[in-house]
Amino acid sequence: MQEKGKIRLGISIGDLNGIGCEVVLRTFEDVRMLDFCTPIIFASNKTISNQKSALGIEINYNGIQEPAKALDGKVNVINVWREALVPEFGTPTPESGSFAIQSLKAAVTALKNDEIDLLITAPINKNNIQAEDFKFPGHTDYLAQELEGESLMFMVSDGLRIGLLTDHVAVKDVAAAITPKLIRSKITTMEKSLKMDFGIRKPKIALLGINPHSGDNGVIGKEDDEILKPVIKEMIEKGHLVFGPYSADSFFGSDNYKQFDAILAAYHDQGLIPFKTLSFGKGVNFTAGLNKVRTSPDHGTAYEIAGKGIADHSSFKEAVFAGLNIFKNRLEYKELTSDILKKQKLKR
Known part of the structure; x- marks a missing residue:
């Protein structure tokens, strides 16, 4: 500077x-x-x-x-x-x-x-x-x-912050792209950004499920139970305020998002559709983590x-x-x- x-x-x-x-x-x-x-x-x-x-x-x-x-x-x-x-x-x-x-x-x-x-x-x-x-x-x-640094596509506005686990990835490739290593990396990057870039001392983060209804205990898909939940449990045990996975279809309509400092969506449209619906014209795309x-x-x-x-x-x-x-x-x-x-x- x-x-x-x-x-x-x-x-x-x-x-x-x-x-x-x-x-x-x-x-x-x-x-x-x-x-x-x-x-x-x-x-x-x-x-x-x-x-x-x-x-x-x-x-x-x-x-x-x-x-x-x-x-x-x-x-x-x-x-x-x-x-x-x-x-x-x-x-x-x-x-x-x-x-x-x-x-x-x-x-x-x-x-x-x-x-x-x-x-x-x-x-x-x-x-x-x-x-x-x-x-x-x-x-x-x-x-x-x-x-x-480790980049994170982070959509931010006054009352809403949504980051993406996967950004410009075809829907058919999303599940395969989400790994425990990727989840840990994105959570860590988001948490650091919330502290450093937004002045939030103890960030509270929500993760959205990969499948509809977060897999319904494996009936619709096993990725949430086998990939997301173990990493969330691991992060909580280490003292991070990370919660989920939440079913994406009701998470925003119920105003549940207001209880968190940021939300980590599994893929592009899952995060950007609600963000642009709630914040269009006032929202900003921020490349966090760099x-x-x-x-x-x-x-x-x-x-x-x-x-x-x-x-x-x-x-x-x-x-x-x-x-x-x-x-x-x-x-x-x-x-x-x-x-x-x-x-x-x-x-x-």
Whole structure:
């Protein structure tokens, strides 16, 4: 982190034919946002100028060549490329996918080099990003490779936090992918994140069952009894507040989720359907467990409304505030644990 000045917020621009650029620019069209951070958009001056004109957005920006040149109180745009891509709103193209990945790679490099403090990613398309040097189903998998730590896809909002045991895995492969080692790893990562990133001293975590009704004692499936329950019992015996498995169909409708600090879902839709139903527009996708902070809005490219100037930027704005809060919480946690270690050494 920079010793002086505001937190430097890196932004990868996403698919330029979707709503990514619009929600980014709409967020910082409100100049009050510049009181909280210094945004650095990884794209190009020409790209931002074209998007501004097409969308009718009034925003001034500062063109720079490297993060160190970013100015506080300004929206800064790094020239990652020189080409002037004219947006084809609503249409995923190889070009828009290529620019999305160029932006992401440049932003992640800056993040790894501590040239920016955290990263907010605008939505990409999982199909047109595929290339010889990029074969990932999404941001999370790429970041897990590039950054240190054990990643956890963690959907968060004010009153709800849902993590995933398996994220971008086909439903037919879910049960085989869930192992005792994976469960322990995800629980540990979630617990650490709740302490370090959200300031919860003794997190209480619920696990959702893999099968309907958590297997009904083996009638519908044995995975819950043979894989989930033994690990939960083991974690409880070690002092962790981990409970379940709970039947996913009634867990949210009964408001049972409100009794826990976070929920660990077995697979993607089991966790994201209730999350987006309860928090859409206010939810944030946070990649927990890594040595750097990355958040994103809880929506995709929304090609159907791209270029119409009607995209809701609320979730991207929430992603900015969530990222800033998590970054600050980590600094405080680091200082606190450092002080505790110093006191322990003095007592010896």
